[in-house]
Amino acid sequence: MRSQLILLSALSLTFTTSCTTQKKPSVRITPYKYKIDSPNDLPIVYVSFIFTINRPQAKVFDTPLQMYKELEILNRYFIDEKNQKIFKFKINHYYSYRDFNKRKCDLANHLNQPSPIITQNIPDAVKRCFPRRKSKEVLFIIYDSYSQKLKYSDITSWGFRNNAQPFILIDWERLNHQTQAASIHEMGHAFGLGHVCAPKAKKTTPTNIMTSYDCRLGSGGLRNLGFTANQLNTILENYSKYP
Numbered sequence: 001m002r003s004q005l006i007l008l009s010a011l012s013l014t015f016t017t018s019c020t021t022q023k024k025p026s027v028r029i030t031p032y033k034y035k036i037d038s039p040n041d042l043p044i045v046y047v048s049f050i051f052t053i054n055r056p057q058a059k060v061f062d063t064p065l066q067m068y069k070e071l072e073i074l075n076r077y078f079i080d081e082k083n084q085k086i087f088k089f090k091i092n093h094y095y096s097y098r099d100f101n102k103r104k105c106d107l108a109n110h111l112n113q114p115s116p117i118i119t120q121n122i123p124d125a126v127k128r129c130f131p132r133r134k135s136k137e138v139l140f141i142i143y144d145s146y147s148q149k150l151k152y153s154d155i156t157s158w159g160f161r162n163n164a165q166p167f168i169l170i171d172w173e174r175l176n177h178q179t180q181a182a183s184i185h186e187m188g189h190a191f192g193l194g195h196v197c198a199p200k201a202k203k204t205t206p207t208n209i210m211t212s213y214d215c216r217l218g219s220g221g222l223r224n225l226g227f228t229a230n231q232l233n234t235i236l237e238n239y240s241k242y243p
């Protein structure tokens with residue numbers, strides 16, 4: 001399987017990568033065991049969760065408990081191909097929709113609108129909204145993706161390396177690790193990884209975390225196989241460079 005993966009190294013140079021999935025998931029709100037310890041000697045990545053959606057359907061996820069679930073998902077599934085954890089993810093801050101709304105950021109005008117996002121406008125808007133960044137911090141921004149074809153059923157998520165100030169945009173319908181490991185995959189982009197292709201992968205085929213449908217060669221598969229040694233090197237190299 002691994003030999004079929006073709007690394008698109010050119011993509012790893014880009015700062016922004018979209019991750020399209022066309023199938024609408026059914027959203028589950030399930031109990032989740034979220035207390036899994038990570039070894040203490042791992043490099044720490046701080047995560048700040050920002051909930052930007054005011055729609056009633058999404059608001060059930062706008063809770064501290066859900067953010068701890070998302071943190072646990074990162075700690076559990078952001079692993080290498082030997083199933084070893086890479087980072088210890090810790091919460092830095094949780095901004096509920098109410099907190100986000102109070103900041104009156106123009107970022108709100110760029111997300112959750114009935115038009116597709118314009119990706120090149122997002123980094124500056126994020127910076128204006130959150131000008132101060134903690135060391136080794138990734139912003140985990142929860143939003144509602146929109147496309148002409150699928151309207152708000154679109155679940156496209158994004159990872160931005162953003163000149164060492166990384167952030168990810170996760171469609172709320174992909175919280176709870178529901179569809180193709182969105183947060184894990186986008187976190188891979190946040191640490192500089194590009195896509196790999198797994199030709200003919202079906203939805204049930206085990207694939208590398210960074211596999212993408214965007215290759216137009218398969219569905220992207222399960223994205224359940226940890227990062228290869230090369231991918232791990234890229235992740236750790238970028239981590240060391242990030243302020």
Ligand SMILES: [Zn+2]
Nearest residue numbers: 017018019212
């Ligand atoms: Zn991607």
